[in-house]
Amino acid sequence: MRRVLVLFAHPALEKSRVNRRLIEHARGDGVTFHDLYELYPDFDVDVGREQRLLTEHDVIVMHHPLYWYSVPALFKQWIDLVLEHGWAYGSGGEALRGKWLVNAITAGGGEAAYRPGGLNRHTLRQMLAPIEQTAWLCWMKFLPPYAVHGTHGLESEHVEQHAERYRRFLESLKDEGIDLEPLRAADYFAVPGGALDAR
Amino acid sequence: MHGEGFFYQAFVYLAAAVVAVPLAKRLGLGSVLGYLLAGVAIGPFGLELVGREGQDVMHFAEFGVVMMLFVVGLELEPALLWRLRTPILGLGGLQVVVTALVIAGLSLLLGLKWQEGLAVGMILALSSTAIALQTLNEKGLLKTVAGQSSFAVLLFQDIAVIPMLALFPLLATHAAAGAGHEAAASTTWVSHLPAWAQTLAVLGTVAGIVMIGHFLVRHLFRAVAKTRLRELFTAAALLLVIGIALLMTRVGLSPALGTFVAGVVLAGSEYRHELESDIDPFKGLLLGLFFIAVGASIDFRIVAAAPGQVFGLVAAIILVKIAVVLGLARAFKLSLDQSLIFAFALSQVGEFAFVLLSFSTQHGVLAGESAGALAAAVALTMALTPLLMLASERLLLPRVGTKEAPERDPDAIEEKNPVIIAGFGRFGQIVGRLLRANGIGVTVLEYDSDQVDIMRRFGHQVYFGDALRHDLLETAGAGHAKLLVLAIDEPEKRLEVVHTVKKHFPQLKILARASSRTDAYALMDAGVEHVYRETFGTSLRVGIDALRALGFRAHRAQRAAQAFQRHDEMALREMAEIRRAKDKDWFLAVRERASELERVLRNDLSEHREVRDDAWDNETLREDVRRGTFVVPDDQ
Numbered sequence: 001m002r003r004v005l006v007l008f009a010h011p012a013l014e015k016s017r018v019n020r021r022l023i024e025h026a027r028g029d030g031v032t033f034h035d036l037y038e039l040y041p042d043f044d045v046d047v048g049r050e051q052r053l054l055t056e057h058d059v060i061v062m063h064h065p066l067y068w069y070s071v072p073a074l075f076k077q078w079i080d081l082v083l084e085h086g087w088a089y090g091s092g093g094e095a096l097r098g099k100w101l102v103n104a105i106t107a108g109g110g111e112a113a114y115r116p117g118g119l120n121r122h123t124l125r126q127m128l129a130p131i132e133q134t135a136w137l138c139w140m141k142f143l144p145p146y147a148v149h150g151t152h153g154l155e156s157e158h159v160e161q162h163a164e165r166y167r168r169f170l171e172s173l174k175d176e177g178i179d180l181e182p183l184r185a186a187d188y189f190a191v192p193g194g195a196l197d198a199r
Numbered sequence: 200m201h202g203e204g205f206f207y208q209a210f211v212y213l214a215a216a217v218v219a220v221p222l223a224k225r226l227g228l229g230s231v232l233g234y235l236l237a238g239v240a241i242g243p244f245g246l247e248l249v250g251r252e253g254q255d256v257m258h259f260a261e262f263g264v265v266m267m268l269f270v271v272g273l274e275l276e277p278a279l280l281w282r283l284r285t286p287i288l289g290l291g292g293l294q295v296v297v298t299a300l301v302i303a304g305l306s307l308l309l310g311l312k313w314q315e316g317l318a319v320g321m322i323l324a325l326s327s328t329a330i331a332l333q334t335l336n337e338k339g340l341l342k343t344v345a346g347q348s349s350f351a352v353l354l355f356q357d358i359a360v361i362p363m364l365a366l367f368p369l370l371a372t373h374a375a376a377g378a379g380h381e382a383a384a385s386t387t388w389v390s391h392l393p394a395w396a397q398t399l400a401v402l403g404t405v406a407g408i409v410m411i412g413h414f415l416v417r418h419l420f421r422a423v424a425k426t427r428l429r430e431l432f433t434a435a436a437l438l439l440v441i442g443i444a445l446l447m448t449r450v451g452l453s454p455a456l457g458t459f460v461a462g463v464v465l466a467g468s469e470y471r472h473e474l475e476s477d478i479d480p481f482k483g484l485l486l487g488l489f490f491i492a493v494g495a496s497i498d499f500r501i502v503a504a505a506p507g508q509v510f511g512l513v514a515a516i517i518l519v520k521i522a523v524v525l526g527l528a529r530a531f532k533l534s535l536d537q538s539l540i541f542a543f544a545l546s547q548v549g550e551f552a553f554v555l556l557s558f559s560t561q562h563g564v565l566a567g568e569s570a571g572a573l574a575a576a577v578a579l580t581m582a583l584t585p586l587l588m589l590a591s592e593r594l595l596l597p598r599v600g601t602k603e604a605p606e607r608d609p610d611a612i613e614e615k616n617p618v619i620i621a622g623f624g625r626f627g628q629i630v631g632r633l634l635r636a637n638g639i640g641v642t643v644l645e646y647d648s649d650q651v652d653i654m655r656r657f658g659h660q661v662y663f664g665d666a667l668r669h670d671l672l673e674t675a676g677a678g679h680a681k682l683l684v685l686a687i688d689e690p691e692k693r694l695e696v697v698h699t700v701k702k703h704f705p706q707l708k709i710l711a712r713a714s715s716r717t718d719a720y721a722l723m724d725a726g727v728e729h730v731y732r733e734t735f736g737t738s739l740r741v742g743i744d745a746l747r748a749l750g751f752r753a754h755r756a757q758r759a760a761q762a763f764q765r766h767d768e769m770a771l772r773e774m775a776e777i778r779r780a781k782d783k784d785w786f787l788a789v790r791e792r793a794s795e796l797e798r799v800l801r802n803d804l805s806e807h808r809e810v811r812d813d814a815w816d817n818e819t820l821r822e823d824v825r826r827g828t829f830v831v832p833d834d835q
Binding site for chain 1: 519760761765813814815819820823828829830832
């Protein structure tokens with residue numbers, strides 16, 4: 001079983017009905033849920049503790065809403081402080097070698113907006129180029145993003161479907177029987193059996 | 200009473216108190232009942248350790264009542280006394296007159312002459328200041344509406360004694376039993392004067408006490424305080440109280456009334472707390488002695504001879520007294536629970552009845568045998584009061600719904616809020632305002648009634664009440680609240696509240712203010728997880744601003760303070776552990792810590808592992824690139 005670490009960053013979780021529902025599945029056997037805004041409201045990230053946590057896991061999930069095509073501010077602070085030179089990258093810095101990195105993203109805009117011809121003019125994966133490059137420099141294997149699109153217009157039954165799909169997403173990360181290698185090239189993380197109803 | 204005899208007596212009384220009172224307290228009976236039972240136990244009908252001299256002891260110990268009223272006066276600003284004028288004159292006056300008349304009427308039905316009936320009525324209308332106030336005080340009810348009303352009535356009764364003493368000789372129908380033994384009224388300086396001159400003398404004396412208290416006593420105490428001899432101050436305080444008591448007796452006034460006036464006059468003085476703490480132990484001991492003496496003086500021979508008659512008397516007296524006060528209280532618009540407390544508190548006959556009874560036999564108002572039966576009944580009503588109040592508290596009040604509603608706030612605490620804040624001074628206010636601004640309901644308990652007034656004026660919903668009492672915490676909703684913010688000023692009091700909460704409401708999470716490191720340790724030892732040193736946050740902010748003023752970038756200063764705070768709080772927890780474990784020499788540990796902290800301070804923050812901040816430091820990266828050792832990952 002791969003050990004999964006969900007690094008969760010949402011500055012206003014109380015206002016996010018989708019994320020509140022999703023993270024209910026992010027606990028339990030083999031999954032460590034780590035709520036960054038709850039732990040470090042003053043941005044005073046405990047570097048030692050975070051590094052220890054990273055070494056104890058095989059798959060790192062960066063779970064966050066997409067803010068201005070990027071991560072929320074605390075997540076950037078976390079990246080700046082935790083991924084130290086000499087530990088995560090550079091000479092002597094191979095602590096993360098071979099670990100998987102994947103973004104789990106909720107975005108207000110629909111999937112169609114994240115295309116070369118759409119409003120946002122780039123795919124979601126293209127937007128995550130800085131993260132992908134960070135993973136590469138830190139010897140990690142980057143997986144395409146898992147996404148919940150169009151959160152602004154989601155009906156509650158769709159929220160339920162997404163919660164179920166998120167659960168299966170985490171299951172597939174845990175399950176060593178599922179080879180993640182073939183999934184790496186796609187635009188989105190393909191959740192096994194995770195196709196959604198037309199919406 | 201000198202030599203061995205005195206010490207023997209002192210030993211017996213003290214031993215009885217030390218054994219009986221803690222027992223009574225443990226059984227939830229209160230100290231007054233403990234003392235009374237102790238008295239019964241050592242009295243002539245118990246172990247016979249003390250004999251008939253119980254009466255003398257009682258007269259001596261009555262001085263405790265005098266001291267008690269002095270202390271009560273000290274806590275009463277003249278303004279508050281003025282506010283009480285309606286209850287004192289209205290409630291007090293009506294209580295005495297109505298009770299006296301009802302009892303006189305009943306006596307007529309029993310075949311007494313009207314003069315006798317009136318005398319008995321007046322004697323029985325009085326209540327015991329000692330028992331009522333002490334019991335109310337012990338239950339923390341003195342500042343409730345019921346407590347204030349009881350106090351007002353008792354005060355009026357003290358004044359009413361004077362005309363009663365003057366009236367008694369006119370009611371004589373029997374041959375006088377022999378004059379002059381007790382005769383409180385006959386040996387005064389003023390008794391030979393005409394009535395108008397007596398009145399003038401009395402008023403003059405009271406005015407004199409006010410003047411003396413105002414102008415002379417302050418200078419006296421200042422001079423005494425300058426000697427820096429604590430016992431001399433105590434002596435001066437005792438001198439003041441005894442002097443006033445003597446003076447009042449000489450002009451035929453109640454000494455308790457005189458010392459009460461003196462207390463009120465000195466309430467505003469800077470020596471108030473000093474006086475209070477000096478007199479308090481004497482007051483407590485004498486009151487205890489008084490209660491023991493009352494217990495010892497219950498004449499069980501009379502009770503045994505005619506149990507039906509005595510207990511019938513006791514029941515009738517208590518019923519009449521309760522009925523009258525209850526009726527008056529309701530007429531004065533007191534809530535039902537307050538009325539009940541008020542009525543039960545005053546259900547006994549007062550200690551002054553003993554004086555009046557012997558006075559009236561001397562003046563031939565009452566026959567000796569009826570006076571004896573009455574005296575036994577009076578003592579029994581006193582002994583029954585704590586029991587009755589206990590019974591009403593346990594059985595009656597819960598049915599009435601609201602329990603003792605706080606002072607000047609007839610509503611019980613109806614809010615069921617998730618947070619209780621104990622103490623609403625500068626600390627609690629900020630917590631409370633922040634919570635309320637975010638829509639969180641807060642129930643505030645504050646035991647300083649002035650503070651309550653001020654806060655109410657600013658529109659805060661603040662309840663008067665002492666968080667030390669678990670019943671009050673219960674009414675405040677401690678049973679279902681999630682949090683208790685402990686923001687009380689006094690460290691000892693906070694600790695007591697913690698113990699109460701841990702015992703009665705273990706599910707309640709406590710966030711406690713701490714005054715000092717020692718205080719923080721004590722709170723942690725008591726099982727409080729969340730402890731906040733009150734000046735810590737502000738000091739850190741000053742530190743940040745100081746660093747900035749010296750040229751640090753704001754963010755660096757902020758990070759330094761964050762690191763320092765983390766380090767310091769960790770150290771605090773470690774030290775608390777060490778203290779608790781006691782496996783290491785505490786002083787050694789303190790020294791180690793201190794030298795470590797010094798090292799941190801000397802070597803600059805960046806040298807210390809726990810306080811170091813490497814964030815955004817790219818020195819090693821530059822070095823890596825310069826040396827050409829930077830490793831580029833192969834394609835994964």
